[in-house]
Amino acid sequence: xxxxxxxxxxxxxxxxxxxxxxxxxxxxxxxxxxxxxxxxxxxxxxxxxxxxxxxxxxxxxxxxxxxxxxxxxxxxxxxxxxxxxxxxxxxxxxxxxxxxxxxxxxxxxxxxxxxxxxxxxxxxxxxxxxxxxxxxxxxxxxxxxxxxxxxxxxxxxxxxxxxxxxxxxxxxxxxxxxxxxxxxxxxxxxxxxxxxxxxxxxxxxxxxxxxxxxxxxxxxxxxxxxxxxxxxxxxxxxxxxxxxxxxxxxxxxxxxxxxxxxxxxxxxxxxxxxxxxxxxxxxxxxxxxxxxxxxxxxxxxxxxxxxxxxxxxxxxxxxxxxxxxxxxxxxxxxxxxxxxxxxxxxxxxxxxxxxxxxxxxxxxxxxxxxxxxxxxxxxxxxxxx
Numbered sequence: 001x002x003x004x005x006x007x008x009x010x011x012x013x014x015x016x017x018x019x020x021x022x023x024x025x026x027x028x029x030x031x032x033x034x035x036x037x038x039x040x041x042x043x044x045x046x047x048x049x050x051x052x053x054x055x056x057x058x059x060x061x062x063x064x065x066x067x068x069x070x071x072x073x074x075x076x077x078x079x080x081x082x083x084x085x086x087x088x089x090x091x092x093x094x095x096x097x098x099x100x101x102x103x104x105x106x107x108x109x110x111x112x113x114x115x116x117x118x119x120x121x122x123x124x125x126x127x128x129x130x131x132x133x134x135x136x137x138x139x140x141x142x143x144x145x146x147x148x149x150x151x152x153x154x155x156x157x158x159x160x161x162x163x164x165x166x167x168x169x170x171x172x173x174x175x176x177x178x179x180x181x182x183x184x185x186x187x188x189x190x191x192x193x194x195x196x197x198x199x200x201x202x203x204x205x206x207x208x209x210x211x212x213x214x215x216x217x218x219x220x221x222x223x224x225x226x227x228x229x230x231x232x233x234x235x236x237x238x239x240x241x242x243x244x245x246x247x248x249x250x251x252x253x254x255x256x257x258x259x260x261x262x263x264x265x266x267x268x269x270x271x272x273x274x275x276x277x278x279x280x281x282x283x284x285x286x287x288x289x290x291x292x293x294x295x296x297x298x299x300x301x302x303x304x305x306x307x308x309x310x311x312x313x314x315x316x317x318x319x320x321x322x323x324x325x326x327x328x329x330x331x332x333x334x335x336x337x338x339x340x341x342x343x344x345x346x347x348x349x350x351x352x353x354x355x356x357x358x359x360x361x362x363x364x365x366x367x368x369x370x371x372x373x374x375x376x377x378x379x380x381x382x383x384x385x
Contacts, residue, residue, distance in 0.1 A: 003321040003371075006047055010040050011363050027354060027366075034366040044371045051316040052379065056289050063093035063103070070106060079110045083280060086110065095286040101130035105140060107281060117147040119281055126283070126296055134173065138164050138182055145189060161186065215254045223255035258338070258347055259306070259330045263323065272307075273298035288314035306333035309382040313375060325368040333382070 024030060034040055070085030086107035093100035108123035124140045124147075132140065141164045148157035164186065168179045218224045227246050232238045246252070262270060271278055271294035282292035283299050288311050293299040310333060313319055319326040331347065338344050357365075376382045 001047065001050075003047070006043060007364050007367060010043060010367050011360060013039060025354075027352065030362050030366045031369065034363070034370055040367060040370060041374070044367070044374055048316075048318075048371065048375060048378065051318060054317070055312075055315040056317070057315070058094040058287070058289070059092050060094055060097055060099060063089045063091075063097065063099040066092065067099060067103060067106070070103070070110075074106070074110055077113075079113050080280075082110045083107055083114075087281060087284075091284040091289060098131075098133065100286075101127045101132035104130060105132050105136075108140070108143060111281070112143055112147065115150075117150045119279070120144075121147050122295065123281065129296070138167055138174075141167075142182075142185060142189070149189070215251050217254075223253055225250070225252045225254075228252055258343060259327065259334045261319070261327045261330055268292055271295075271298050273302040273305075285311060285314070287311050290314055305337050306330055309333050309376065309380045312379045316379070318375070322368060322371075325365075325372060328369075329372050336382075 024033075066085045066089035070082045070089060073079075073082035073085055086103045089103035090100055090107070093103055104123050105127035108120045108127060111117075111120040111123060121144055124144050127140060128137065141160050145157045145160045145164075148154070148160065164182070168174050168182050174182075216226045218226045218228065221228065221230045224230070224240075227242060227244050227250065228240050229243050230238065230240055260275060262272065268282065269278055270276070271282070272291055273293055276294050278292055278294050282294060283296055285291035285293075285299065285303075285307065291302075291307065291311070291314055293302060310319075310330060313329075335344055335347055354362075
């Protein structure tokens with residue numbers, strides 16, 4: 001049953017209880033009455049259990065099938081299609097499987113032939129981090145050397161060459177017969193200046209552009225431009241006014257959000273940590289199937305900030321059903337790990353508008369809060385931590 005249907009059923013059954021409560025003035029009073037309604041908790045438990053039993057898992061079989069597809073496209077020199085297949089292989093590959101690192105390593109080869117040398121290097125570094133078989137590291141290092149040479153980064157090419165030479169002279173790493181073959185490949189690499197440019201703008205370029213935005217902050221109005229002021233009067237209450245002429249296109253506010261969710265669930269197109277547009281080579285979550293990041297750094301930050309507790313719900317396909325309830329959960333999780341005390345206090349001091357909400361809305365939000373509480377308690381270790 002869809003969550004909206006659950007809410008309709010429970011809202012109707014709980015109305016009579018609320019109508020008896022004449023003096024409900026705070027959120028905790030609403031939650032007290034809802035939490036003590038055993039019918040609500042029973043139905044919510046059953047709904048969560050049903051989703052848990054249907055949750056999606058990583059699949060070694062699917063990962064291997066996409067790897068085979070990628071290999072066929074690569075051999076046919078359809079490099080863009082091979083990138084797509086290797087990305088899907090990485091998506092379905094279980095976290096500790098060799099398919100994960102191999103998918104990223106193979107994707108780096110496709111990127112090399114697309115002249116996307118910066119992206120190729122990123123995938124090489126990621127594949128090694130994901131425990132790509134050590135006896136094959138030399139292949140990635142040889143590819144990285146070629147990328148650095150194409151980009152004119154000779155010092156990095158020479159550093160990588162030293163890594164290969166250390167590896168192949170390690171008797172625990174490689175047989176002498178293999179060493180001769182690799183040394184021949186090294187000899188075929190020519191250290192020449194290159195004029196080839198990487199044709200794809202990566203996330204770092206986008207961040208540089210953002211840093212160049214002209215924005216002078218108002219010292220009395222955090223995150224707002226000096227062209228606006230925050231004032232208060234009896235007629236309008238708290239509001240914002242312009243203190244000078246504002247041209248079309250001027251930036252008035254510039255602030256990093258505490259949290260956000262993608263309500264249309266276009267999870268492939270946008271990084272779910274920084275909200276930058278993903279390229280065609282996003283980094284998937286190691287555990288769930290519908291969370292992508294623009295790079296490994298965003299994945300790591302998201303996991304420690306909130307996603308380690310949000311991820312089971314992704315596997316259970318909860319978030320696409322509860323809309324803004326997902327944002328409420330994500331704000332809670334993010335605020336539990338945030339180190340910025342100012343931002344934390346700003347969240348705590350937001351106006352609730354409790355007195356302006358209808359009883360139906362209060363009931364819906366309250367039941368959703370109960371569901372999220374049970375989810376955190378039963379399917380994550382958030383409350384234990």
